[in-house]
Amino acid sequence: MRLRCAVLDDFQNAALTSADWSAVQDRVEVVGFREHIADEDELAHVLADFDIVVTLRERVPFPASLLDRLPRLKLLVASGMRNSVLDYAAAERGGVTVCGTASSSTPPVEMTWALLLGLARGLVTENGALRTGGPWQSTVGADLHGRRLGLLGLGNIGGRVARVGLAFGMRVTAWSQNLTQERAAEVGAERAASKEELLRTSDFVSLHLKLSERTRGLLGAAELALLKPTAYLINTSRAGLVDQDALLAALREGRIAGAGVDVFDTEPLPADHPMRTAPRLLATPHLGYVSEANYATYYGQAVEDIEAFLAGSPIRRLG
Numbered sequence: 001m002r003l004r005c006a007v008l009d010d011f012q013n014a015a016l017t018s019a020d021w022s023a024v025q026d027r028v029e030v031v032g033f034r035e036h037i038a039d040e041d042e043l044a045h046v047l048a049d050f051d052i053v054v055t056l057r058e059r060v061p062f063p064a065s066l067l068d069r070l071p072r073l074k075l076l077v078a079s080g081m082r083n084s085v086l087d088y089a090a091a092e093r094g095g096v097t098v099c100g101t102a103s104s105s106t107p108p109v110e111m112t113w114a115l116l117l118g119l120a121r122g123l124v125t126e127n128g129a130l131r132t133g134g135p136w137q138s139t140v141g142a143d144l145h146g147r148r149l150g151l152l153g154l155g156n157i158g159g160r161v162a163r164v165g166l167a168f169g170m171r172v173t174a175w176s177q178n179l180t181q182e183r184a185a186e187v188g189a190e191r192a193a194s195k196e197e198l199l200r201t202s203d204f205v206s207l208h209l210k211l212s213e214r215t216r217g218l219l220g221a222a223e224l225a226l227l228k229p230t231a232y233l234i235n236t237s238r239a240g241l242v243d244q245d246a247l248l249a250a251l252r253e254g255r256i257a258g259a260g261v262d263v264f265d266t267e268p269l270p271a272d273h274p275m276r277t278a279p280r281l282l283a284t285p286h287l288g289y290v291s292e293a294n295y296a297t298y299y300g301q302a303v304e305d306i307e308a309f310l311a312g313s314p315i316r317r318l319g
Contacts, residue, residue: 002026002028002029003027004028004029004050005030005052005306006033006046007031007033007054007299008054008059008060009036010032010033011034013034014295014299015054015299016030016032016299018295018296018298019295019296019302020300020303023303024307024310028306040065044066044069048070049072051073051074051075052075052076052077053075053076053077054078055077055078055079056078057079057080057289058083058084059267062086063085064089067090067091067094073094074095075096075306075314076097076098077099077302077306078101079289079302080100080103081316081318082100083100083318086098086318086319088318088319092319097317098317099305099308099309099315101297101302101316102297104297105157106160106293106294107288107289107293108157108288109157110291111262111287111288112206113164115262115282116206116234116260118260118282119142119234119258119259120142120144121139121141122138122139122141124282126139142232142257144169144170146170147170147171147204148170148171148172148202148204149161149162149165149170149173149203149206150173150174150175150192150198150205150206151172151173151174151206152174152175152205152206152207152208152209152241153207153208153209153237154174154179154187154189155209158174158206158208159186159187162189163187166188170204171190172187173192173201173202174190174191174198175191175192175194175198179191196226199219199226199227204232204234205227205231205233205234206234207233207234207236208236209237211238211240215241216241219246219247220243220246221250224242224243224246224256225255227250228256229254231256231257232258233259233260234260234261235260235261235262236260236263236288238263239263244264244265244275248275248278251281254279256280257280258280259280259281259282260282261282262286262287262288267286269285
C-alpha cells in the first residue's frame with residue numbers, strides 16, 4: 001500500500017510539473033490541493049488520511065492543536081529552511097519528522113523592483129487606459145535616477161536590492177537596528193543615523209526585515225507620517241512590519257504617493273478586504289517567492305526529502 005502525500009496551496013497546479021516525482025511515485029500517492037484551507041477543523045479532516053504533507057512557506061500554521069489531530073502524519077516538508085508557524089515540539093512529540101528546502105533570494109529581489117517600477121511609472125493605470133480606450137497618457141512618471149532609495153534591512157535580499165538601486169543611479173540609504181557602517185559600505189549604501197531620518201529623506205522606502213517581536217509594527221502611523229507626500233513604500237517582506245490600518249489611512253488620505261504590497265495580514269486575501277480597493281496601491285498576491293526556478297527547488301527538494309525519509313535517513317531537518 002502506497003503512502004499518501006498532500007501538497008497544500010498548489011495554487012497554480014504546478015507542484016507535479018515543477019519537479020520529477022518518479023523517484024517516489026511507486027511508493028507515494030501525491031494529491032495536490034489548489035484551494036487554501038484556512039479552517040483548522042477542515043484541515044484536520046482533509047489531512048487525516050495522509051502520511052506526508054508538503055506545505056508552502058508559512059502559508060499554513062501547524063500548531064500543536066492541529067498536529068495532535070493527525071496521528072497518521074509522519075513527515076512534514078516545508079519550503080524554505082525557516083518556519084515560524086510550525087510547532088516543532090508538538091511534531092517531535094507526535095513522531096513527525098520536519099524537513100525543509102532551499103529557497104532563493106533572487107525572486108523577491110526581482111519582485112521588489114517589479115512593484116517599485118510599476119508604481120513609479122504608473123504601469124497599471126496606463127495599461128488599463130490603453131486597453132479600454134482611455135486617455136493617452138494620464139500620469140507623469142517618478143524618476144529613479146538621482147532619487148533616494150531607503151532600505152529597512154540590508155541582509156541578503158536588501159543588499160541585492162541596494163545594488164540594483166545603484167545601477168539605476170539612485171542614492172541608497174539603509175537602516176536596521178544592528179546595521180554597521182561596514183555592511184552598508186559593502187553594498188555601496190549609506191547608513192542612516194536613524195529609522196526616522198531614513199523615512200524623512202527617502203523617495204522610495206522598501207522593507208527587507210524578518211518579522212519578530214522586535215520588528216512587528218515597525219512602521220506605524222507616526223512613522224508613516226514622516227514620509228514625503230511624494231514617497232512610495234514597498235513591502236515584499238511581511239505584512240506585520242507595517243500597521244495595516246495606518247497604511248490604508250495614509251493611502252486613502254493621499255499622505256504618500258503610493259505603496260507596492262505583496263504581503264498581507266490574511267492570505268489569501270478575503271474578497272472584501274480593504275486592501276483590494278485601496279487607492280494608490282499596487283498589490284500582488286504574495287508572488288515574491290513564486291518563480292519557475294524557486295518552484296523547481298521547492299518541489300525538487302521536497303521529493304529528495306521524501307526519498308531520504310523513506311530510506312530512513314531524513315535530510316534538511318528543521319526544528
